[in-house]
Amino acid sequence: MSSKKVALIILDGWGFGDQSKSDAIYNANTPFFDSCLNQYPNSTLKTYGEYVGLPEGQMGNSEVGHLNVGAGRIVYQDFAKINQACADNSIANNETLKAAFNHAKQNNVAVHFMGLVSDGGIHSHQNHLY
Secondary structure: OOOOOOOOOOOOOOOOOOOOOOOHHHHOOOHHHHHHHHHOOOOOOOOOHHHHOOOOOOOOOHHHHHHHHHHOOOOOOHHHHHHHHHHOOHHHHOHHHHHHHHHHHHHOOOOOOOOOOOOOOOOOOHHHHO
């Protein structure tokens, strides 16, 4: 009986880019890694946008990549879920938000939102404010 081995190797931050002068991985001296690519079957994964449950074109990150590899399927990220809820107005049916606004209305008080604001889309996005 033959024994075949498989290795799943995840190298955070390592990728296959455009092979230009600014592509650090392509221009690095990586003899061991290069020999592995040449000697053994291998593949790459798409780690951005809709391939990993993010909006189209949105860069992935370590957490997103690990979640998707571990699940073996697309894991829709909160960023994409919130975008969809804003787009189809289902956010208006969020029970927590409804309760907060009802409390504010009944008691004549303000609702304060607190959180992160950026255009990066990793832990927040400014589009969710409008």
